[in-house]
Amino acid sequence: MLTSLFIEDCPYLFVAIMVTSDPIDALVQPFQRFGVNLGLERIERLLADLGNPQQQVPFIHVAGTNGKGSVCAYLSSILTKAGYRVGRYTSPHLVDWTERICLNERPIDSIVLVELLKDIQGAIAPDAESPTQFEVITAAAWLYFARSQVDIAVMEVGLGGRLDATNVSDRPLVSVITSISKEHWQRLGPTVADIAREKAGILKPSRLAVIGSLPPEAKAVVAARIEELHCPAIWIEPAKPLATISQTRWAKYQEIEYPLPLLGDVQLTNSALAIASIQILQQQGWKISLEAIQQGMAKTRWLGRLQWTTWQNRSLLVDGAHNPAAAKVLRQYVDTLNKSVVWVMGMLSTKDHEDIFKALLRPGDRLHLVPVPDHSSAEPEVLAHLAQNICSQLTQCQTHPDLFIALQKVWDEPIETESLVILCGSLYLIGYFFKSDRVR
Numbered sequence: 001m002l003t004s005l006f007i008e009d010c011p012y013l014f015v016a017i018m019v020t021s022d023p024i025d026a027l028v029q030p031f032q033r034f035g036v037n038l039g040l041e042r043i044e045r046l047l048a049d050l051g052n053p054q055q056q057v058p059f060i061h062v063a064g065t066n067g068k069g070s071v072c073a074y075l076s077s078i079l080t081k082a083g084y085r086v087g088r089y090t091s092p093h094l095v096d097w098t099e100r101i102c103l104n105e106r107p108i109d110s111i112v113l114v115e116l117l118k119d120i121q122g123a124i125a126p127d128a129e130s131p132t133q134f135e136v137i138t139a140a141a142w143l144y145f146a147r148s149q150v151d152i153a154v155m156e157v158g159l160g161g162r163l164d165a166t167n168v169s170d171r172p173l174v175s176v177i178t179s180i181s182k183e184h185w186q187r188l189g190p191t192v193a194d195i196a197r198e199k200a201g202i203l204k205p206s207r208l209a210v211i212g213s214l215p216p217e218a219k220a221v222v223a224a225r226i227e228e229l230h231c232p233a234i235w236i237e238p239a240k241p242l243a244t245i246s247q248t249r250w251a252k253y254q255e256i257e258y259p260l261p262l263l264g265d266v267q268l269t270n271s272a273l274a275i276a277s278i279q280i281l282q283q284q285g286w287k288i289s290l291e292a293i294q295q296g297m298a299k300t301r302w303l304g305r306l307q308w309t310t311w312q313n314r315s316l317l318v319d320g321a322h323n324p325a326a327a328k329v330l331r332q333y334v335d336t337l338n339k340s341v342v343w344v345m346g347m348l349s350t351k352d353h354e355d356i357f358k359a360l361l362r363p364g365d366r367l368h369l370v371p372v373p374d375h376s377s378a379e380p381e382v383l384a385h386l387a388q389n390i391c392s393q394l395t396q397c398q399t400h401p402d403l404f405i406a407l408q409k410v411w412d413e414p415i416e417t418e419s420l421v422i423l424c425g426s427l428y429l430i431g432y433f434f435k436s437d438r439v440r
Contacts, residue, residue, distance in 0.1 A: 024097045027117040031133035038163035043135045049123040053146030054169045063157040063199045064178030066326050067270045070262055070302050071178055074274035075154045078296030080104045082288040087145035087153035094304050094431035101141045103148055116140045134158050138165040160188050162201020174277045175202050175209045180218035181325040196221035209233040210276045212269055234276050238268040258297040263306035264333045304430040312411055320427040324352055327359035339418050341365045344406050345425035346372040363393035368406040372429045
């Protein structure tokens, strides 16, 4: 539970008092009220007051609509196996804040993060505009990596790129743009070209870039920016699929063969982006063997994205699928399984509900809609009406007040034993599932 009290002369006007066992929440929650406010002035001022830790950290910068997290996970795992001290910063988290900041694949210790956040709070000038919550946690990542003397950090963009809080250094070892499609248009612009301009903002003069498959209008914008900045750029083709050995897929990018543990054909592109970035590091003198690449790929895990889990002893597929492009990837994978489908879904109010439904729903599917707790959730009843208009041949379309009520309903129904149950629509909903199920 969260309550707010007005405190006279307090620089934040309100102090949040958390009735919670998590001291991290108590420190970051007060900044949530500043919302999403893109811009670099606040984060640059804060980092300057902290001694500019970002200038001490060699890093790879990863932007894109989808695939950022997978690419970061591959890179971090490979570089860790190569023997380097590796930081990884990603967002959002699924269960708790420590997931966002990792060192050699291990989340930051909660006590260490608390101390970092206290240092950051102490560095905020009372008369300065307050940083946002994302800026505070990003500053914590830079500070932690600098103090930990990492050899390299893998930094995932939070939103867009040009004005994102991670975009505070002009010296990336590699800049990666994984994919570009229409998402967050309310903040990044109404067209794919507008969004591409924002994501291309991570590119830096004469710094190497690795670019994934982009739609023509985005590719034109990124190519123009690359030419303007004289960036040596590699445009990636997907890796080639190889045989499955001991239930693990293998793939080949150029002459490198490697296991591919993450699911979906999109990982042929994501893994190629990671391998190409590793090859650039090798050319820069980093010692990364083929064995480290193969072992790092084999050990890669990325929770909440095409992930199989269980609930009440039955298989459940979970995936964020929070935008149309991600939904298409999910449906493509589902179609390879040749099973009837039961969807359990919740979406934020800001998402492209119509195009997500068009990508996912097919005649004969069953659909159960739920709210996304503690966020600006789309109303399940409104989503149900939209879904039935888009796919009138759904076998079932129901709404429920809570995710676990919906799951129990699905589990209790006499459906085919071969049915595939999928939880999707929001990473926040996936996080709620994992966090709540852990304590149930």
